[in-house]
Amino acid sequence: KAGVTQTPRYLIKTRGQQVTLSCSPISGHRSVSWYQQTPGQGLQFLFEYFSETQRNKGNFPGRFSGRQFSNSRSEMNVSTLELGDSALYLCASSSDTASSYNSPLHFGNGTRLTVT
Amino acid sequence: GESVGLHLPTLSVQEGDNSIINCAYSNSASDYFIWYKQESGKGPQFIIDIRSNMDKRQGQRVTVLLNKTVKHLSLQIAATQPGDSAVYFCAENTGGFKTIFGAGTRLFVKA
Numbered sequence: 001k002a003g004v005t006q007t008p009r010y011l012i013k014t015r016g017q018q019v020t021l022s023c024s025p026i027s028g029h030r031s032v033s034w035y036q037q038t039p040g041q042g043l044q045f046l047f048e049y050f051s052e053t054q055r056n057k058g059n060f061p062g063r064f065s066g067r068q069f070s071n072s073r074s075e076m077n078v079s080t081l082e083l084g085d086s087a088l089y090l091c092a093s094s095s096d097t098a099s100s101y102n103s104p105l106h107f108g109n110g111t112r113l114t115v116t
Numbered sequence: 117g118e119s120v121g122l123h124l125p126t127l128s129v130q131e132g133d134n135s136i137i138n139c140a141y142s143n144s145a146s147d148y149f150i151w152y153k154q155e156s157g158k159g160p161q162f163i164i165d166i167r168s169n170m171d172k173r174q175g176q177r178v179t180v181l182l183n184k185t186v187k188h189l190s191l192q193i194a195a196t197q198p199g200d201s202a203v204y205f206c207a208e209n210t211g212g213f214k215t216i217f218g219a220g221t222r223l224f225v226k227a
Contacts, residue, residue: 004159033215043160043205043217055213090159101213102148102167107159 001027004108006091012114018079021111025072025093032074033105034066037088046089049074050098078113086115128224135193137221139206144187146208150215151180151191154203163191163204193223201225 005024013019025032034046045058049068066076072093078085092105129135141149147168152160166173166180166189173180179192189206206218 031213035217042219045214045216048213050213058214092159101209101211104150104162104165105152105160105215106162107152109157109159
């Protein structure tokens with residue numbers, strides 16, 4: 001099976017702009033999670049989706065949003081970019097079901113976002 | 117608050133020696149624990165997991181130990197190799213459709 005695919009791999013944006021990142025999960029996986037990784041804060045949970053429904057959300061401002069499509073592909077959007085949004089954004093999928101959340105995450109290689 | 121902390125930020129071992137990476141978790145309700153390995157330029161990769169009804173699980177060259185009494189998790193790597201050099205994260209599931217990651221430990225393997 002193909003792994004988790006994230007596009008684009010690198011992005012450079014300026015403050016105030018918005019950005020959309022894309023994630024294609026492993027075939028058959030319906031749970032998709034997003035994380036922000038920075039040297040100072042480590043891996044911070046953004047949100048988790050299952051069957052187009054957000055089941056949990058991390059402590060990020062409303063500028064960070066996401067969605068999941070019927071084919072389980074997911075996107076996240078960051079509006080009004082700030083310098084502090086520069087980070088590696090990681091997407092992960094799992095084989096979890098509607099009622100369970102006890103399977104390992106399978107990560108993509110991330111999108112490196114730089115805000116100038 | 118929510119956190120999964122690691123005792124040491126870096127660990128340096130000689131090739132062929134065993135490595136032990138430790139982790140403390142804070143949520144006693146967590147029921148599923150996972151170790152991930154992250155190499156430069158890549159996303160974290162699943163290594164091994166353990167559920168709260170177990171205290172030890174073995175894989176190929178890796179063993180995870182869980183001590184629920186003191187909320188402690190450890191990853192043991194046998195016969196450490198240069199390819200094991202990476203950052204290792206422990207993570208926990210608290211049942212709320214969220215996986216919480218620790219700060220990470222960087223493992224250096226000296227040839």
